[in-house]
Amino acid sequence: MQDNAELESFRREWREEVARRSKPRSTQAAPQAAAAPPLTRLPPTHHAAADRKDLEEEGPPPASFDPEELAQRVGELSVQPEKEADEDEFTRRDVTEPNTALEHFERAVEKEAAGKLGDSLQHYRKAYRLDDAVDKKFRNKHYAHVWKKPAQPIPDQPSTTSATVPAPVEAEILPISELIASFAHLPIPPADPVVENTPPPPCPISKVPSEVIVEILHYVALRDPAAFGRMALVCKRFAYHFAHEQQLWRRICQSPEFGFKGMHYTFACDLHGRPIYTLGDRYTPFPTDVPLEIPKPLSSWSEVFQSYPRIRFTGIYISTVNYTRAGAASTFQTVSWNSPIHIVTYYRYLRFYPDGSVVSLLTTTEPVDVVPYISKENIMAARATSHKGHQRQVSDIGKSLSGAADPVPPVAQAALKYGSRGRWHLTSPDPLPESEDQPEPTPTPGEPSTDPRDLIIETEGVDPKYVYTMHLSLRSPSSSKSHMNPSKNTKLVWRGFWSYNKLTDDWGEFGLRNDRAYVFRRVRGWGLA
Structure with a gap:
């Protein structure tokens, strides 16, 4: 009888659940x-x-x-x-x-x-x-x-006049290079009038000689290559200089701010950011004191800058990871299909510096709350505050950890104390010259990589005896199909992640089942004047 009563109770609850779900x-x-x-x-x-x-x-x-x-x-x-073109996305x-x-x-x-x-x-x-x-x-x-269905074509109507209309002449399709070359002698058009039926505003730059325009573009390109690229959209004359003035692109490739002179192909500092060798000893694939040749199969210096492996310092690399895990069932839930499933989200951040150092952070804090404050100074200050055993009080909100103008909120401070310092280097595209002053590299498991797109990162571990080693590789988004696409080398895909014990000389590999690739996001004011 007791079993029948429990069965009837279950049937009654099941009917009520079905009736509730089937309501309008x-x-x-x-x-x-x-x-x-x-x-x-x-x-x-x-x-x-x-x-x-x-x-x-x-x-x-x-x-x-x-x-x-x-x-x-x-x-x-x-x-x-509307936001400006170079504004970052980390403002709430x-x-x-x-x-x-x-x-x-x-x-x-x-x-x-x-x-x-x-x-x-x-x-x-x-x-x-x-x-x-x-x-x-x-x-x-x-x-x-x-x-929306396409409109049906209207049938030809009989002509009511005797005049003959000449057949349209098909325009000749020129190659891209010849089309851009035809813009060389076009004038710079004035701006559209602000008010209708009024003369347009004056355009003084339209009377400037080409030599002066090239010099202006030279300063713009060295200040911000992205702004130089946007100038090509102003008019056809600027588009010609953008594609034709290859000496500007070669100067960008050789610059330490955005070019390959700022890249490192061996570790330039230790885990704490202390330099190992001077700037003059740094290897660069495009030196300024020797004749240069464009590496094949590329055909221009603009393609070299856009396609060659290059780390960006004007923003941050973010990896967003989502995974599901089963939640604990309540004591009142008797069926497995009603057990909750939690969706967990966490983020990995990487910020690179031109001196060869890097900052790594793993947290659940969203980018809008922590990205503007990620820096070596803020991380060290947050860790020092945490080690002293006291946290920032509510009355202290508004003070900056690193002495910057912007204050660090408590949410960002709580996340930054888990940040780690480290160092990075790219794999050399050419054999490095032998030098006795070069530091001996930290051993890595497996055979060394020879892909010039590969990136090696070493960071601090949870304990001083551990060192974390990341093996990443530069890639382009899947939508990039041409060499002229400016969004190349904006992804870092995982190839390996290990923990090295300096005391026992043992390697332990981390699983990467849930981790996703890093994607670059530009941040206003980082690496720009």
Whole structure:
């Protein structure tokens, strides 16, 4: 009898659960859940099947569903003023909480593109509880042009006049190099008038000789190559100088600020940043005192600068890692499909310095809260404060750890105390000249790498007897298909991660199952005048 009573109780609870789930969509938002629901594959609902039928009638779906493109389109709806081209993305702005189902769906797309899968899942659940057809409304709002059928061509109408119209002459298609060369003698056009039917503002630079323009571009290129690239979009005359003046690109390649004279192909300092050799002893693949040749298969110095392996000092490399783990089931939960699954997100940060040092940080703090304050000085100050056994009080908020103008918030200070100092070097593209002054490198497991894109990083471990060794490799985004794409060498993919015990001379390898590649993000003011 007791078994029958328990069976009836289970059946009654199961019927109530099924009845509650089969009710029409509610107009109230669900309370925020502490953990994500179990990731199970559910059968399609009626509205999902109807949407799929509409897609078959209207046409094929898009070729790809890019979350970054969706986030960009949603961001364009903001009334905020447009950012400058070189502004970083690590400034926090006020964000209103979404109310409607469509707003929750748009916020979920933004969170998913940023790698915050837990927050994205919560907004998706709220959106579907408010409106089970919100995905169709989102598609109609942001992708109506994708599903729009092309207009039917209008049949030729009989001519009412006897005049004959000559057939259009097809324009000759020139190669890119000849097309840019044709811009050499074009004048610099004036700006558009501010008010309609008024003369345009004066353009003094249009009367400047070409020699002076090249000298101006020379200073712009050495100050910020990215600004030099944006000047090519101003007019055709600047585009010609951008592509034709290869001596400017060779000067950028030889500069220590952005070029390969600032790269290191052996360790230049120890783990604490103390230099090992002087600047004059540094090896560089493009010295200034010998005749230079463009390495094959490249054909110009601009391609050398854009394609050759190069570490960037004007920003930070970020690796966003997401993984799931099973949560503890409640004592009141008797079925496994109702057990929670947590989505864990953490970040790895790497900031490189021209002197051969590097800063590594592993934390769960989001980039907007910690990236502006990542520096060697702030990390050492945060670690010193932590070792003294006291934390910054609320009344101390506003003081900078490293003496900088911007204060370090408590959230960033708590994360920076786990930062580690280290050193880095690239693999030499050519055999290094033998020198007795070169320091003996730290042994690495396996055979040494010969790929010039490889990067070796050594950082402090959790204990002074340990040294962490990272083996990374420079790569370009998957969308980069041409040598002229400026977004090359912006990824660092993992090739190995080890821990070296200096006392026992043992190596231990870390697993990289959940780790993802580092992606470069520019930060305003870092490495720029």
